[in-house]
Amino acid sequence: MGEEAGKLSAFHFFTLSLGHLERIIMLHTFVAYVEDLPGVLTRVASLFRRLNININSLTVGRSERAGLSRLTLVCEASAEAGHRVRASLFKLENVVDVDDIAQAPSVTRELALIKVAATPQSRSQVFELVEVFRARIVDLAPESLTIEMTGVESKIEGLIQVLNEGEDRVLEICRSGKLTMRRGHHTSRVLKAMGAGPGESAEADEQTVEDSAALLPE
Amino acid sequence: MGTNATTQSANAHLTAPTRLTGAEILWATLVGEGVTQVFGYPGGAILPVYDALRKFPIHHTLVRHEQGAAHMADGYARASGKVGVAIATSGPGATNLVTGIATAMLDSIPIVCITGNVSSKILGTDAFQEVDITGITLPVTKHNFLVNRAEDIAPAVRLAFQIAKSARPGPVLVDITKDAQQATALFDFEAAKPHPVRIHPMRKIEDSGLAQAAELIRNAKRPVILAGHGIIESGAMEQVRTLAERTQIPVALTLLGLGAFPASHPLNLGMMGMHGEAWVNHAIQEADLLIACGMRFDDRVTGTTATYATKAKKIHIEVDPSEINKNIKVDVPLLGDLSEVLEQLLPRIGGRDGSAWLKTIDSIKGDAAVRDIKNLPDLGHLYAAHVIHDIWRITNGNAIVVTDVGQHQMWEAQYYHHELPRMLITSGGLGTMGFALPAAIGAKFACPEKEVWVVAGDGGFQMTAAELSTIAQEKIKINIAIINNGYLGMVRQWQEFFYERNYESTPLISPDFVKLADAHGIQGLTVHTRAEVADAVNAARSAPGTFLLNFKVEKEESVYPMIPVGAALHEMIRRPGSDPLLESPDDK
16 A cells, blocks of 8 residues: 555655755655664654654664664655755764655555444444454454554545544544555665655666565555 | 873873773873863862862863853864863753853864763752753754763763764763762773764765866856865865866855965955955856855855855855755755865866956955945044954964954954964854853963964953953963954944844943953053054063953944845945045055
């Protein structure tokens, strides 16, 4: 389902190439490997605060590299601010690698836990929705149930919307924020040269699109 | 200061691993980093460090306020090119450093600040004099450390030095808890060596970029080199000079770039920007190519960005990738150390004839000379410009001049002509009033053989005047020129131009500065007329100790030209009434 996000950013990229560089606000997805030490997250967050950029979502966890955490940070900013963020992120001593994968083909997922007030009488309707959205029930209580849902942002939004339209009340929503990984063999370990701008060169993009076509899930 | 015997033992720590207290490790590491001079103020949470000082060959200057310590470290670094070191205790000692740290940050000055903090066991309990100084200084340091184990001190301090001076320099703070200072650990200077500097991955000098730049330079009809502070930090004075001379391209300088290119050089245009001479800014606005060397298109340099040098292609040679396209969109970024980039660029560049363009610029200059305040006849007024110009003449331009912030700072930039780098020390980016006196003390410790002048306003001088005591205690010789107009002059000038002369809160009463100096055992003199200036400057220079000159200058004089905020670079306010009776320039 990552292709939806891919389409969105491809559209953004198109408008960018029309030459309204400064005015276009676009979605940036930064991936960074940072040292797993106290205060490192503050340093990253402080950079965005200083540039007056709101962070849409931020997820951090252990990575495949010992002593390093991987974070995915989503924000809206102009292409130029995006460049500056990327350059500035790497200037932070505790940041090891930075990647802005907004335009590159990628797999993006978000996890949501949704608690719904449902009685034994009204559950079946929720069960149906859960089935349609390929979500799962992870907790069932007499007065409520909890849904676990993994997918792209739009799909999670969709489930929440239909749940809200239903008879049962949504009690609580907990979302992880986006997790993103490049498609194909490319990794986020090495920052791309600045000439190619956010994302990477056109050939590399084509290459990965082909790779990923064969690998598309669902 | 340690004796010879202790000096040897201190240096012995550097070769063989030894068990030391954290406090001793700190000093031994500083010795290993080549530090001989620090500026600081003791207090409870840093006392173990002060207790261990006597064993090490480092001179400590006791300041009167920690802001002074940070500015002294800053002045020391700017004058010497080495890393300056400031020390303070926890809580208020640490917070008092902040203005000085931010000053160094905005001007990319390598300083290392050491602060004590409460013991790690009570960190976060709002203990007496506890403050989260690493949190507070996070946005105004290049990096900072909270160290709570003795064995971490040496690696942190060594890394701090590396960070402070590498790539684009800047301030680094190391906060050390009291228990870490008291505990012991094995000190191994070599083992504490940091990894090699990480090169920013966007820092690549690409062949295509060099070729494009060379092509632009070859084809340019009206090129200008914009010379900034990066030239001095990179040590690229020779390369910039070669570039300018070979291509006959004129050079405009930023405030912090003054001295990076000799003032007397025929290709030197002078300072650009808000108070730059008219011809400099006109040249930039008319240019078809700007070659920016180690400068960052600050708003004081560009005027409103929408109208900045719209006809010009721009080459930006810069070590910090986050500066590219930040304020001004550039055509060819060359990311790397300036001297390295120029070494690679110069072989691709041949001679060119720049005479037509230089002639055009020369023709704009004529008009400016008659408006020059320096050429006003002596009608009994004492103008700051005259004072500074006379100091320049009498010192042969060979003094280190340390300015404060405001009108006098701009007059210094206009009327003291700097031939060499590290001879003008001034707070550009942050514009910190109170900077001059402590920074001059730092500069004097860095260059004891050089003549050091403070040029400060009556307002800024009072912000850190307590450091006169430091001068008295250290028995150093500097010369102080207070440009005293009874106003916060630059603010008054803005009120005159933009707030209908509503001089709200800008007139100020000052103490009798000569008496104030006298109270510190420092000689002084008040000067009222232009005729007295030269004698007074000579008296200050020949006095054995520090000498203070209180110049009572014209009260409502303004700095011209001036580009109002929000205006284009060529839309400047000029000195009113270009009076034709004026003399021609007699010097420069």
